[in-house]
Amino acid sequence: MITLDELLERDKKREQDGFKRKIRIGQIVKPGAGGREKIIVVPTTVEEKFVHDDIVPEQEQGEGEPTGGTGEGQEGDIIGEQPIRPEDGQGEGEGDGEGPGEGKGGAHEIEANAYELGKVLSQDFELPNLKDKGKKKVLARYVYDLTDKNQGVGQVLDKKATLKKIVETNISLGRIPDVSTIDTTGFIISPQDLIYRILSREKEYESQALVFFLRDYSGSMGGKVTQTVVSQHVMLYSWLVYQYEKQVETRFVLHDTEAREVSDFQKYYSYKVAGGTKVYTAFKLVNDIVEKENLARDYNIYVFHGTDGDDWDKDGKQTLAEIEKMLTYAARIGITIVEHSYVGSKQTEVEKYIQSSGLLTRREHLIKLDVMAENVDDSRIIQGIKTLIS
Amino acid sequence: MELVSQHVKGIMEECKVRARDAGLRFDDETLEYIVTNRDLIELSPKMMIPTLYDYWVHDVRVLSGKGMYEAYPSNPFETVINTRPAISYYNDNNPDWLNVMIFYHVLAHIDFFQNNLFYKNTWDIDLAGQALADKRIIAQLRSEKTRWLDYVIEFARGMDNLVGFHKNLNRTLLHDTPKKPTRTDFYFDLFLQKIRSVPQHEYVKEIDRYNQCKKESTDFFDQVTGRYPEFEELFQKQIAHKEPPRMDIMEYILRYSPFLKKDENEWMKSVIHIVRSTSLYFQPQMRTKTMNEGWASFWHENLFMADNRISGHEADYAKINASVTAMPKVGLNPYALGMRLFEHIHEMEDKGKYSFDYFLLKDAVLKKKYDTHKNTGRSFIFTVREDMNDFTFINSFLDQEFVDRHKLFVAGRRINSQNMTWQYYIKSKKAEDYKQMVINTLYHPPDIRVDADKTKDGILYLNHWFENKPLKFDFIENTMIGIEFLWGGPVHLETSEPKSTAQKDPRYTNFWDPSAPGTAPAPEALPIEWKRVRYVIKDRKLQKQEL
Incomplete structure (x- = not known):
């Protein structure tokens, strides 16, 4: 069976042959008890053919695709309702007493797959490695390991090192006149030549990253825009998992006209509403969380925001204020705007006010903006990641 | 993947006897394999044909299928492939009693494959063997042409939904001799109207004369050849003329592509041909899904309920059967719909309701009571399974009686902006609307x-x-x-x-x-x-x- 690596290798060759890449990185979210879901990364592809479009253009707006049904009732009867803005079950509204590290987003089961994908992204797609892994902010942790060497006594004989030492000794004693013909039977072995490994306490420095993923889930975010944003966020997440050797924690925030934190990626990925858009609420919520939980001290904080660029706050006054505040602690803010094809190339509100605020040049090492169209392929999405993290 | 044990095979053979007694018709030889869920994941991208050619898209599907299985384990009971001998797979998790029910289900599928006329072009093919030969050609070519072979497969598959399935079927069923016009037809339809473009009064006069000749039994064409000396020659030419065969896009490219005509590209033709014939093979299956599943569900229910091996498992059976054949409150289940429609047709025909008398009745009570005790339902559904595909099946038989009886409706969905909810409502209870909604879900390439x-x-x-x-x-x-x-x-x-x-x-x-x-x-x-x-x-x- 072919591996993901081989598939990507093959995909690279397509580009050389003048065809578009076809492998996309898909993700399946496996629900688990208590919000401990797994993200399973799988390759996907589509086989293009001439087919009828699923979207029926004459469908009345606000109407979903009709389907079959069975049961009692007259025409026009309402048979059920389903909330558009899903409730978050238990977790909603608390927020106190739960520090990072457990509960909420912290309890992510880090999936080997995400690490693998991060590796693939870093190597095959040439995403840059983090220059500064942020070692200043450290978590010191002790591990016991057979790393120290000791002459004479110890737990495990290091044969290779011992042999080296013996050769060294014998050369200095002049017992090896010709290096091409060594007679080992004539070696003299000193007790001090024996090298052992001993168990020792090691202090391990690890960098920690805390990533906030923010997503606009308002009504305008339908279809591809959301897919594109989520794809990019999954890849970003994977890349960070790889870069930080799995020491990454994630928090998820969704917003329409108000922001809320959701407990896991699945909810982050799947929730939809039909409301309006106030971007600042998401940034404000992150600022509040960071302040309340005192996160800035212990973590490298990354904030990534995905939106289609609509904002009721047209000049972005509130949003910019929150971003300014965020820039005081964040290691990086990356904003992705995925434009609807019907918007054309005209600038969206968010793009306009961010551009005109001058933040992108004034604080260019801290905040990045990436704008793409909704029907871009994976290579463009990855390109976008490069922009966001460069 | 291994053959079922002799004991289980024995059960299958017993089921065959009972299925035959009930009227199902199929070949004696069948092959049954026990498979794991993992096997099924690996088989499904290859349309369950273990010998289908290798292609990277299949591998991608297997990889994502495995991921999917990890997140959402599923446990399909069986799969049948339409080949000679018919091959069926059984999940190794199935309990024995369940396999009895599944055998009936599978036998009905095989009956469908081997009797429905839309499958006629597949009847003489050992697909697994054919696929193996194709797989070897592809493997051989891949070793020579490397990734370019895969590009050709990809591009050929890009058109393989546009194969001329119906045209091929016509050729087999009607022996494809396009009707040659008779002398009379040619004279009136083509010669007078198209070639001579005679004025209307003259045309009518000729018709009168034709009728006159008919009455008097004189030769009408005597005068014709006198008046139009060229007529006979043109008529002979018309008969000799052959309509150019209608080709689908893949055939057209195979025959006329200047690129494929080059010596160094000859090999691509065999690849395109393999992709095309594989696609053609699966066309009938895609166009008879509702019927095929409905037919199999209809029979497993009828045969298993009458089988003594159900005893002790009635409740288990009810549970499993319901999960397969229940009509969802909202949504569409082709198994359930097809099965109920076969039952409905059976009953309507038994009561003689497919008749002009019934059609003329307007009184709802009389309509309901109508029964001529015709009792031909059983043989009628066998005819339906032979002659119809999903579209004709649904279009002909999904009537208001059916919709009312099962309380079916078209469910609409709209946003309720006050409560911020999706609201599901009964959009229509008319058979026409329901039928159209179902037809819209059928396979229909452009x-x-x-x-x-x-x-x-x-x-x-x-x-x-x-x-x-x-x-x-x-x-x-x-x-x-x-x-x-x-x-x-x-x-x-x-x-x-x-x-x-x-x-x-x-x-x-x-x-x-x-x-x-x-x-x-x-x-x-x-x-x-x-x-x-x-x-x-x-x-x-x-x-x-x-x-």
Whole structure:
């Protein structure tokens, strides 16, 4: 069976042959008890053919695709309702007493797959490695390991090192006149030549990253825009998992006209509403969380925001204020705007006010903006990641 | 993957006897294998044919299938493939008693494969063997041509939903001798009207004369040959004339592509041919899904309920059967729909309701009571399973009686902006609407053909015969790049699109905040106007031209 690596290798060759890449990185979210879901990364592809479009253009707006049904009732009867803005079950509204590290987003089961994908992204797609892994902010942790060497006594004989030492000794004693013909039977072995490994306490420095993923889930975010944003966020997440050797924690925030934190990626990925858009609420919520939980001290904080660029706050006054505040602690803010094809190339509100605020040049090492169209392929999405993290 | 034990095979053979007694017809030989869920994941991208050629897209599907299985384990009971001998797979998790029920289900599938006329072209083929031969050719070519082989597979598969399935079937069923016009037909339909273009009064006069001759038994054509000396020659020419065979796009490219004619590209033809014949093989299955599943469910229920091996498992059976054949409150289940429709047809025919007398009845009570005790339902459903496909099945038999009896309705879904909820409601209880909704879910590839007249100067011209369903735009470019590659020159595709840009203002503005009070009411939905457009691919660059 072919591996993901081989598939990507093959995909690279397509580009050389003048065809578009076809492998996309898909993700399946496996629900688990208590919000401990797994993200399973799988390759996907589509086989293009001439087919009828699923979207029926004459469908009345606000109407979903009709389907079959069975049961009692007259025409026009309402048979059920389903909330558009899903409730978050238990977790909603608390927020106190739960520090990072457990509960909420912290309890992510880090999936080997995400690490693998991060590796693939870093190597095959040439995403840059983090220059500064942020070692200043450290978590010191002790591990016991057979790393120290000791002459004479110890737990495990290091044969290779011992042999080296013996050769060294014998050369200095002049017992090896010709290096091409060594007679080992004539070696003299000193007790001090024996090298052992001993168990020792090691202090391990690890960098920690805390990533906030923010997503606009308002009504305008339908279809591809959301897919594109989520794809990019999954890849970003994977890349960070790889870069930080799995020491990454994630928090998820969704917003329409108000922001809320959701407990896991699945909810982050799947929730939809039909409301309006106030971007600042998401940034404000992150600022509040960071302040309340005192996160800035212990973590490298990354904030990534995905939106289609609509904002009721047209000049972005509130949003910019929150971003300014965020820039005081964040290691990086990356904003992705995925434009609807019907918007054309005209600038969206968010793009306009961010551009005109001058933040992108004034604080260019801290905040990045990436704008793409909704029907871009994976290579463009990855390109976008490069922009966001460069 | 291994054959079932002799004991289990024995059970299968018993089931065959009972199924035959009930009227099902199938070959004696069948092969049954026990498979694991993992095997099934690996088989499904290959349409369950273990010997199908290797292709990287299958591998991608297997990888994602495994991921999917990890997240959402599923446990399919069985799968049957239409080959000779018929092969069926059974999940190794199935308990023995369940396999008895599944055997009946499988036997009905095999009966369907081997008797439904839409499968006629597959009846003489050992698909597994054929596929193995193809797989070897592909493997051999891949070792020589490396990834270019896979590109050819990809591009050929880009067209493999447009194969001329019905045309091929016609050729087999009707022995494809297009009717030659008789002398009389030729004279009146073609010669007088098209060739001589005689005025109408003269035409009518000739008809009168023809009738006169008929009465007097004199030879009508005596005068004709006198008046039009060229008639006889033209008629002979017409009879000798052969209509050029209608080809699907793949056939056309195989025959006429200048690119494939080159010696160094000859090998691509066998690849395209393999892809095309594989696709043709699966066409009937895609077009009879509701019937096939309905038929199998109908029979497993009838046969298993009468089988003593159900005893002790009645409740288990009820549970499993319900999970397969229950009608969902909202949604569509082809197994359930097909099964109920067969039952319905059975009953309607038993009571003689497929008759003019019944049709004329307007009184609902009388209609309900109507029963001529015809009792021909059983043989009638066998005829239906032989002659129909999903479309004709649903279109002919899904009537108001059926909809009322099962309390079916079309369920609509709309946003309720006050509560921020999706609201499900009963949109229609009319059979016509329900039927249309079901028909819209059936397999129906677009009708795209080569326009031979416009195919010149190295350009391949494709014409989409439009059915008010636009093509999926995202797929057009890559599909055309593939066709351009195999054709070796520019490709044009004529199709239709909505006149106004889709997703125009109303949708956009309303998306801002449908919940906001005072939003202007949705504008009346206007009927869409269509315009013809032409996509042109040249040097792998796509362009759109308005026509």
